[in-house]
Amino acid sequence: MTKTNQKLNKETIVQISFTISILIGTVLLPIIGYFQFNKILSEIRSCSQCSTTQLDLGNLQVRYNNVFITLTVIGIILTILRGYSWKIHQYSMKKRWLNFVSSILFISFLIIMAQLGIIDISIENFSLNLNLMGVFIVLIIVWSLFIIKHLYDLYDFKKNRTYYDNLLRNKQDVILKIQF
Amino acid sequence: MTVQVPYEISNPGIYDLTDIELTIEMRVNYINHSNQANITSWVFSKTSPLQACKAFSSISGDFEGSFLNFFIPPLVEFFDDADEFEMVYYLLDIHFKAKYFLGLISFQYTENNLNLFDFY
Numbered sequence: 001m002t003k004t005n006q007k008l009n010k011e012t013i014v015q016i017s018f019t020i021s022i023l024i025g026t027v028l029l030p031i032i033g034y035f036q037f038n039k040i041l042s043e044i045r046s047c048s049q050c051s052t053t054q055l056d057l058g059n060l061q062v063r064y065n066n067v068f069i070t071l072t073v074i075g076i077i078l079t080i081l082r083g084y085s086w087k088i089h090q091y092s093m094k095k096r097w098l099n100f101v102s103s104i105l106f107i108s109f110l111i112i113m114a115q116l117g118i119i120d121i122s123i124e125n126f127s128l129n130l131n132l133m134g135v136f137i138v139l140i141i142v143w144s145l146f147i148i149k150h151l152y153d154l155y156d157f158k159k160n161r162t163y164y165d166n167l168l169r170n171k172q173d174v175i176l177k178i179q180f
Numbered sequence: 181m182t183v184q185v186p187y188e189i190s191n192p193g194i195y196d197l198t199d200i201e202l203t204i205e206m207r208v209n210y211i212n213h214s215n216q217a218n219i220t221s222w223v224f225s226k227t228s229p230l231q232a233c234k235a236f237s238s239i240s241g242d243f244e245g246s247f248l249n250f251f252i253p254p255l256v257e258f259f260d261d262a263d264e265f266e267m268v269y270y271l272l273d274i275h276f277k278a279k280y281f282l283g284l285i286s287f288q289y290t291e292n293n294l295n296l297f298d299f300y
Binding site for chain 1: 284
């Protein structure tokens with residue numbers, strides 16, 4: 001097996017594992033979370049030891065269905081984009097636009113997920129208030145840096161197009177030399 | 181006149197529990213059956229910060245309240261006005277507040293209206 005083929009195989013494995021991790025993080029985890037959350041709610045509601053079980057989820061009650069559906073849809077789009085961008089060449093404008101759009105989609109994924117960041121659960125005399133907004137704010141700040149990075153990549157590619165074209169041409173020459 | 185409540189907090193998580201605050205409040209309450217009024221008066225309230233609970237460890241101690249944490253005038257007024265034939269309830273509210281995961285996750289647990297004992 002040639003060096004280029006080995007490198008391609010390595011890249012393929014990395015890309016496939018990256019796409020799978022996006023699929024798990026943005027599609028499977030929200031779906032599993034949704035069904036687990038529903039299961040916990042039904043367990044609380046069917047509590048036999050409680051005399052009058054009154055479960056109050058506050059604002060979460062109204063929106064958690066919609067939030068989970070939106071998250072899954074965004075997750076599927078993200079995974080498709082990731083799979084598509086894998087096929088596009090590294091030194092292309094399309095790839096950079098896809099990276100930029102993906103990071104914007106991911107930040108919107110985080111912002112929508114942050115709607116579930118404040119959880120209020122009240123059962124009879126007991127109430128629990130959980131605030132996860134700090135975690136979401138940190139994630140959103142970190143991902144904003146990625147958006148800035150992708151924006152810079154777009155600008156850089158536009159400005160130094162000749163350099164990247166040469167780079168691509170040289171790389172293609174090498175592949176051709178090896179093939180012949 | 182003092183209040184002493186023993187507590188034990190265990191943290192099985194991998195991060196420290198910080199900014200722990202324990203609040204204990206006590207109220208006296210009775211329902212005036214003649215006019216169906218719910219009459220309540222505060223007896224005691226104290227918020228006490230506790231030491232941080234390290235990961236995989238537990239802390240214990242006594243929550244202590246002194247004479248200064250009691251609201252004497254409203255309590256006296258309550259019993260002056262209370263109907264001696266109505267049942268008086270001593271109700272306890274416990275609020276537990278803490279932060280987790282480098283202070284990024286905060287939570288508050290509240291248990292309201294715990295009936296201490298019935299007083300005739």
